[in-house]
Amino acid sequence: MVLVLFGLGAFIALQMALTSSARGFCDKALATDMRDIPNHYAAPGVFFVAVRPVPTTAKPEGAENLTDGEKAEQVLGFVGLEYQSDKSSKAAEVRRLVVGAKHRRHGVASRLMLEVIKHGETIRGLQTIKLGVSQYQPAARKLYEKLGWERDGQSEAWYGIINVYIARYSRPVKSKSKK
Ligand SMILES: CC(C)(COP(=O)(O)OP(=O)(O)OC[C@H]1O[C@@H](n2cnc3c(N)ncnc32)[C@H](O)[C@@H]1OP(=O)(O)O)[C@@H](O)C(=O)NCCC(=O)NCCS
Structure with missing residues (x-):
């Protein structure tokens, strides 16, 4: 009985720590780059949003306020x-890739x-795109x-009490040197 209670307590504590770490991660994102997307991802960086027209039967909240042309x-x-670009860096970093849970496994x-890779190819002097x-x-x-990304290292970070191992990937950019 004591063992069962101990196991349950440990499980709940771990769940709470994971939730709190995930919340900390999101809070940090919302307080940094996601707080001012146009500025943080300004050209020659970029921020792509994938959208689709909403079926007329399932208009989202606020859609009734759209004008005829919208x-x-x-x-x-x-x-x-x-x-x-101010640091004359030869590398850019992919960040915040997320697809809504209902829209996954559709490419x-x-x-x-x-699109990110195509955009990277237009940045003058960019040699590598990285991600973690x-x-x-x-x-x-x-x-x-x-998609052919190659693993080239690993780093570690702490989110609350959770130690996160981050596998680093990169790929070379075939620059078309326009921007
Ligand atoms: C990872 C994520 C972005 C994938 O988005 P997605 O639109 O579902 O990906 P795609 O449909 O383009 O998947 C392409 C391929 O990736 C692999 N893949 C994607 N999701 C997978 C899964 N859950 N399990 C196994 N393989 C998966 C498959 O090989 C898939 O090809 P297939 O569907 O023909 O088998 C999405 O699951 C997500 O938002 N996860 C949470 C946020 C996250 O982890 N972001 C990454 C930050 S580094």
């Missing part, structure tokens, strides 16, 4: 390419990543490996 759209997912992330993915994101790892 069409309601639903966000499927998004991704940013962060590029610190949305693959298309977003394709934790052990808690196995779907993303499969995605990147399927």
Whole structure:
């Protein structure tokens, strides 16, 4: 009985720690780059949002306020390419790739990543695009490996009491040097 109670307590404590760490991660995102997307991902960086028209039977909240010329759209997912051009960096970083749970496994992330790579090829002097993915994101790892990203290192970070291992991936950019 004591063992069962101990196990249950440990499980609940772990769940609470994971939830609190995830919340901390989201809070940090909302307080940093996601707080001012146009500025943080300004050209030559970019932030892509995948949308689709909303079926007339399922208009989202607020859609009734749209004028005749406007069409309601639903966000499927998004991704940013962060590029610190002021540091004359030769690398950019993919960040915040997310596809809504209901829209997964339909190629949305693959298309977003394709657009990011195409955009990267237009940035003058850009040689590498990098990204990091934790052990808690196995779907993303499969995605990147399927798309041909190569693993080139690992780093660690602490979110609350959770130690996160971040696998680093990169790919070279075939620059078309326009921007
Ligand atoms: C990872 C994520 C972006 C994938 O989005 P998605 O639109 O479902 O991805 P795609 O449909 O383009 O998937 C392409 C391929 O990736 C792999 N893949 C994607 N999700 C997978 C899953 N849950 N399990 C196994 N493989 C998966 C598959 O090989 C898939 O090809 P297939 O569907 O033909 O088998 C999405 O699951 C997500 O938003 N996860 C939470 C946020 C996150 O982890 N972001 C990554 C930050 S680094």
